[in-house]
Amino acid sequence: MSGYSLATVVVEAAYRSGARMQARLALEHGRRVFLMRSLMTHEWAREYATRPNTTVIDGPDDVFG
Numbered sequence: 001m002s003g004y005s006l007a008t009v010v011v012e013a014a015y016r017s018g019a020r021m022q023a024r025l026a027l028e029h030g031r032r033v034f035l036m037r038s039l040m041t042h043e044w045a046r047e048y049a050t051r052p053n054t055t056v057i058d059g060p061d062d063v064f065g
Contacts, residue, residue, distance in 0.1 A: 002026035009034040009063060015044055027051055034063050 001022065002008055008026040010033065013019035023033050033054045039045035040056065049056050057063060 002031055003029050005031065007032035007034060007063075009036075009057075010039060010045075011036050013039065013042075013045075015042065020044060023048060027053060 002025040
């Protein structure tokens, strides 16, 4: 799905979740990834946040505003 979309928004995801895999694939496809700030408690999310095309957001207004 990440290849078809312009961006991926991850609201909640555990280490072994499909949402995390979707975010990884989106980054590999050169797509934008938006991660909710609440995900920064996860090591994988902090690592993804350092990659190009990734933005940490507080809510939907950060994506659509």
